[in-house]
Amino acid sequence: MAQTSHTAELGDFELTLVRDSVYWWDGGAMFGVVPKTLWSRKIPADDQNRIPMGFNCYVIRTGEHTILIDTGGGDKMDARARERAKLPPVPETLPVAIQRHGIDPESVDIVINSHLHWDHCNGNTVLTPAGAVPAFPRARYFASRGEWEHAHERHPRDSVAYIDANYDPLIESGHMTLVEDGFEVAPGVKMLRARGHNRDMMVVTAESRGRTFCFLSDLAPTAAHLQPTWIPGFDLYPLDSIDSKMHWLARAVEEDWLCGFAHDTQIAFTKIAADPKVKFVAAE
Numbered sequence: 001m002a003q004t005s006h007t008a009e010l011g012d013f014e015l016t017l018v019r020d021s022v023y024w025w026d027g028g029a030m031f032g033v034v035p036k037t038l039w040s041r042k043i044p045a046d047d048q049n050r051i052p053m054g055f056n057c058y059v060i061r062t063g064e065h066t067i068l069i070d071t072g073g074g075d076k077m078d079a080r081a082r083e084r085a086k087l088p089p090v091p092e093t094l095p096v097a098i099q100r101h102g103i104d105p106e107s108v109d110i111v112i113n114s115h116l117h118w119d120h121c122n123g124n125t126v127l128t129p130a131g132a133v134p135a136f137p138r139a140r141y142f143a144s145r146g147e148w149e150h151a152h153e154r155h156p157r158d159s160v161a162y163i164d165a166n167y168d169p170l171i172e173s174g175h176m177t178l179v180e181d182g183f184e185v186a187p188g189v190k191m192l193r194a195r196g197h198n199r200d201m202m203v204v205t206a207e208s209r210g211r212t213f214c215f216l217s218d219l220a221p222t223a224a225h226l227q228p229t230w231i232p233g234f235d236l237y238p239l240d241s242i243d244s245k246m247h248w249l250a251r252a253v254e255e256d257w258l259c260g261f262a263h264d265t266q267i268a269f270t271k272i273a274a275d276p277k278v279k280f281v282a283a284e
């Protein structure tokens, strides 16, 4: 079922949603070809057509590791960009947000980036006069190699989504490892490619005692995007987004997975249910 509580248990693992603030983004861009008359019933827009989006990060405590999935919007946006997104002028840092949930940020020893768009990895590093340094110095960082290569292609369509200070300094200092599809970052925790939003975005699955959590990332940024054809205008490969959703969400239903979204502001954890009309919904 859908739950708003920020913590959940999964076998031996403890899961925590850390919402690194809420930003407001163009609703039309988030729903692509879906008419506003339909999407605005799910997420109402403000007078500038913006809808609220969480920078959702998840912490998995396995007993052995403290794993952070995605690092949110960070502090690299300038004042104008922050104002446009209705963000407070001075951000709360992610380590402080993690601390607020009763988790010692120093204990984070693994950081996973589902992909390298700024809204998923801006909190990886902190800018100092000496350059970008890791925000989680004890952690090993993991990201998809194909995604990093794409970031450096600087394609005009999406180059604006990439900020090299979020990953290149970490690769140079040996903090970040670039990985392939299926990489197991810790026992039971895997990064799995789900093409669509872009070529190499990863969902993250965590399995303990036969139960599975899946961070869907931008495969379904909010519960409203579970319907396979409701695809953000940002997605580079919308037909693949549909195929990927059919594949991953069918598994989530069959295997009774608990799921988390990258940007939903209401739901922290939810099971997915099959629906005769729209195929998949957040379970009631």
Ligand SMILES: [Zn+2]
Pocket: 117, 119, 120, 218, 221, 262, 263
């Ligand atoms: Zn995103």
